[in-house]
Amino acid sequence: MRFLLYLNTIAIIWLAGSLVQLYEGAPLPGYQAPATVAEAPAAAPAAEPEPAAPSLTPEEMAALDLPLPHPARPGAPAVETSSAEAPAARSLVILTEGDYPPFNYRDGKGELHGFDIDIATALCERLAARCRFETRRWNELIPALKRGEGDAVIASMLIPSQGRDSAAGEGVIFSHGYYSTPGRFAARRNNVPPAATPAALAGRRIGVQAGSVHEAYAAMRFPAAERIAYPSPAAAETALANGEVDLVFADRNALLRWTSAQEGACCRLVGSDYADPDYFGKGAGIVLREG
Structure with missing residues (x-):
């Protein structure tokens, strides 16, 4: 009886050795390996290759009415192009x-x-x-x-x-x-009229700029005065300084600047501002x- 048990033990050991040789380096059938702490990510599926672009000859490109590519010089810098150019300044x-x-x-x-x-x-x-x-x-x-x-x-x-x-x-x-500025009179300091009214200025010589709104206003407001037209306000101011006219009717701000300067020290503003909206209101x- 002991002899039979001994033979069985030898047979089991021999069978186990044969199985080890048969499955060396591979998992045994039905055996599940334990999971590791960190598994490697699964590999991404390989992308399908894109079809190669057809290669056209210059003759084929000309038939398709496509622009031929320009060969780039070795080392030539890339040139940026823009479809819209900046408009030229007026x-x-x-x-x-x-x-x-x-x-x-x-x-x-x-x-x-x-x-x-x-x-x-x-x-x-x-x-x-x-x-x-x-x-x-x-x-x-x-x-x-x-x-x-x-x-x-x-x-x-x-x-x-x-x-x-x-x-x-x-x-x-x-x-x-x-x-917008009103009109105003200027006169020589030694010849200031008593008032800048139509009656007081009757017969007086008034220098104005030809074609200006001041000439038109003087003709309407002071019809009894003598109007003498000059090509520019400066010419009228010079005439006043030289005694060729008795007054100048012009832009108030311009007269203020002139009478404050050395060349206009002979004269000063007289009367009040004239700001008739029909003549001076719109500026x-x-x-x-x-x-």
């Missing part, structure tokens, strides 16, 4: 008088200055335009604009009032006013051609 010509301080005048170097020039420069910056100034005599500003010698007149030209003829005439339009505007 060029504008601004007409002004250049003889109407403090609004537009030339300094000792011949450069233009004044409020009109500052306004024009600011507008050109807003418009991103290249602007060039040209000067004309007062009576030539509107004709030059109509002839196409400029794109706008910025010269303290007062906006015409309804029911009164304008020195600008037909074919032009005015912008809204960008400043100075920019003049453009119609259309």
Whole structure:
């Protein structure tokens, strides 16, 4: 009996050795290995290869009406292209008088200055335009604009009032006013009239700028006075300083600047402001051609 048990034990050991040799390095059938702490991520499925682009000959590309590729030079930098180019800045010509301080005048170097020039420069910056100034005599500003010698007149030209003829005439339009000042008289300090009324100024010589709203107002308000027209306010002021006229009727701010300077020390403002809305109410505007 013991002998049989001994033979069974030997047979089991031999069978186990054979199984070890048969499954060496591989899991036994029905055996599940324990999970590890961190498992490696599963490999992503391989992407399907994209179909290769067809290779066209220059003749085939020409048949398809496609642009031929340009071979790049070795080491040539890449060139960026844009479908939309920046628009070119507009060029504008601004007409002004250049003889109407403090609004537009030339300094000792011949450069233009004044409020009109500052306004024009600011507008050109807003418009991103290249602007060039040209000067004309007062009576030539509107004709030059109509002839196409400029794109706008910025010269303290007062906006015409309804029911009164304008020195600008037909074919032009005015912008809204960008400043407004009343009219005023100036006289020599040694020849001041007792009052600036129509009766007190009857027979007096009044210097005005030809074609200006001040000339029109003086003709309406002081018909008994003698009006003498000059090509510019400066010419009228010089005539007053030389005694050629008894008074000058012009823009108050311009007269204040002149009488405060050495060349106008001979004279001072007289009377009160004249701000009749039919003549001075809308202020100075920019003049453009119609259309």
